[in-house]
Amino acid sequence: xxxxxxxxxxxxxxxxxxxxxxxxxxxxxxxxxxxxxxxxxxxxxxxxxxxxxxxxxxxxxxxxxxxxxxxxxxxxxxxxxxxxxxxxxxxxxxxxxxxxxxxxxxxxxxxxxxxxxxxxxxxxxxxxxxxxxxxxxxxxxxxxxxxxxxxxxxxxxxxxxxxxxxxx
Numbered sequence: 001x002x003x004x005x006x007x008x009x010x011x012x013x014x015x016x017x018x019x020x021x022x023x024x025x026x027x028x029x030x031x032x033x034x035x036x037x038x039x040x041x042x043x044x045x046x047x048x049x050x051x052x053x054x055x056x057x058x059x060x061x062x063x064x065x066x067x068x069x070x071x072x073x074x075x076x077x078x079x080x081x082x083x084x085x086x087x088x089x090x091x092x093x094x095x096x097x098x099x100x101x102x103x104x105x106x107x108x109x110x111x112x113x114x115x116x117x118x119x120x121x122x123x124x125x126x127x128x129x130x131x132x133x134x135x136x137x138x139x140x141x142x143x144x145x146x147x148x149x150x151x152x153x154x155x156x157x158x159x160x161x162x163x164x165x166x167x168x
Contacts, residue, residue, distance in 0.1 A: 095128035
């Protein structure tokens, strides 16, 4: 499955291979820390030693990784689908995309963040459709709500951080 590439406006999208996995972990770690995306690294790390490394989708400008997304399906056996039950709680034909990193701090990056995100999501739709999914759930994407809706997505739920002190 690794050989298939999707191209769009100077970007190439393909599944992650073992050779890219550890550099991807480094990129996700830096990006998650910089953007306060708590727990994202963990979702990528739990794929180590599994065939589900190919569930990571890479977006490249030339040889430079500019986008990373984690895809999952309800019955794939991926540890990610066990941690993130939202897609399968909607339906057995709903795939998920989560922990999307757009690496927009490269000075040589030609495409805009929005352009990369749009093409990445389009590729995720195609990839999940090839796996029999009829719907796609996006989780772990900050901002861009209006952009998602313009692409045909609709809001399923809103999250709110709630904190309370415990103890003295």
